[in-house]
Amino acid sequence: MxxxxxxxxxxxxxxxxxxxxxxxxxxxxxxxxxxxxxxxxxxxxxxxxxxxxxxxxxxxxxxxxxxxxxxxxxxxNTPKQPPAIEVKESGADGVKGPFFNSFILEWLQESQISWRRSHLLNIHGMIDKYYIPAFGHIRVGAITRADLLKFRSSLAKVSGRNGNVTLSANRINKIMDPLRRVFEEAADRYDFTTPFVRIKPLKVPRSDVQPFTLTEVRLIIDSVRPDFKNYYTVRFFSGMRTGEIDGLKWKYVDFERRMIMVRETIVAGEEDYTKTDSSQRDIAMCGPVFDALENQYRATGAMSEYVFCNLQGLPVDHNNITKRVWYPLLAHLGLEKRRPYQSRHTAATLWLAAGEAPEWIARQMGHANTEMLFKVYSRYVPNLTRRDGSAFERLLLANSNRDSMGDSV
Structure with a gap:
């Protein structure tokens, strides 16, 4: 960027x-x-x-x-416009459809109107890096299911990011999914059967949710650089997504009602609509968040419309913060290396541990309902609250005592 x-x-x-x-x-x-x-x-x-x-x-x-x-x-030597789209429905060999590199540019032009800029850049990157080298000069109607399976296997040999030896199953699925839509559209348009049949997504391991304990949160906030103390306090105790907190503006902070209004997000450095409609929400400020935002206002309120900004008044770059502040801090404290997004997971588990209503927590998180809450986070509640079935045991015991008393009367 x-x-x-x-x-x-x-x-x-x-x-x-x-x-x-x-x-x-x-x-x-x-x-x-x-x-x-x-x-x-x-x-x-x-x-x-x-x-x-x-x-x-x-x-x-x-x-x-x-x-x-x-x-x-x-x-x-480079045309200002994409290459002319192949209009012939078949080649000399009778294979239907244009060459892949022509059709995918046509598909890209028609589809991009409904995409966010970040998604467009991601798709364009996959086209240049993966799709064109593999299928560029083959007619779309000549590409077979076997070709697609070989292509997917080749992706498993590509070096991954963040120290991973190869691409993850999740990343491979995300590369294959747009390709599926490309062939579905080509098959409809040029009257052939899509080769993308019986190719199921790779099994993705359950996402690794590793929330911090309250003790660890306190340690991080007390140890972080002073200029990032407010930032991480809000991250840990509001449940906001990275793009939501990085794109937070002062006009969406209501100190009088003690509310944070999530209305925008930052995606790939660009202001955008929130992830989903349900992500548009009002988050209640707890005491530490309220105090952190008041302190932050004294620091940046007069220099930028953004709550957390750099010296130029622009939104902070979370990638830069993660590399220069977050990971070095965890290493210094002897804590396991975890993505900053775990701060959102931490907020959810702490709310559950405190006994807050699941419906309220779901609204704070920007979930449409409580399904995600129980699916992802509830398994951490027993460890955080020490509620391991003993409450049910006490209920049975109390009921048994009442029955015994009744029998003795």
Whole structure:
């Protein structure tokens, strides 16, 4: 992801992004301000989208840049528009449909109107990295079920992220799912049977929910850098998703009613609608969250519309925080390495342990109902509350004593 940075020598803002493997830094004469930062961030988002779509023209954004000459020859050899869509329904060999690389561009153009920017970038990445190399110059009607199974097997040999030797079953399923929709559309359009038949998703292990104990939460909050104490207090005791807390604005913090109104989120650096309709909710502030937000307002209330922001007033970059603050802190405290998202799981389990009503907890979490709550979190409640069946034993014992008393009368 590119960034808007401030040059120390001049105090002016500049673009910092990567194009064609080259780090590009383009200067502006704008000084840091909320309006200037928002303006340049929007431009940067358009640049990154054009790069992802393969239609970026350097001189369109930076006509006076010295890098225009470097990228001009590459651009002249690359069509500004996607290759013409194959219109023939079959080739000389009778195989139906256009070549895969043509059809998937058509499918991409037709589908992207309903997608978020983050999803579009993800799909475009899979097209470039996986789909085109495997099927690019084959007609869609000639690709068989065996080809798809071989393709899926090849994915199992690709190196994974975050230290994983290979791609996870969940990641492979996410790569295969859009491909299924591509072939379903091609089969309908060119009248052939989709090869994506009897190919079931790989079995995905149950998600590893590892909430922190209340003692561990206190240790983390007491030990973290002072400038992130408010951030992690809100994370642990509000149940907010990462994008929700990173995109939280002061206009959605109601100190009078002690409510956090979740209305927007940050996805891939872009403001967006929340994950689901039920994610639009009001979260009640507990005491620590209220105090943390009051402290944070004194720190950033006058410099940005965002509650948690960087020195330029832009939303914090959670990837940067995770690498520079979160993981080093856990290592320093001798705690098991866990994703920051476990703070949301922690809030849910602590609420359950405290005996809060499941319906209330589900609303705080942004769940449509309590099904997810009991499915994912309830198995941690006995360990947190020491309720291991003894309450039922006491009920039976009390009932037995009453019966004995009745018999003795």
């Amino acid at each position: 590119g960034q808007i940075r401030t040059r120390k020598e001049t105090g002016t803002l500049y673009f910092d992004f990567v194009y064609k493997g080259t780090r590009c830094r383009e200067q502006t004469n704008l000084l840091p301000s909320t309006n200037n930062l928002k303006k340049l961030q929007k431009t940067l988002e358009r640049i990154e989208l054009d790069i992802a779509m393969g239609r970026f023209e350097y001189d369109k954004f930076f006509p006076n840049s010295r890098l225009v000459a470097k990228f001009a020859p590459e651009r002249t």
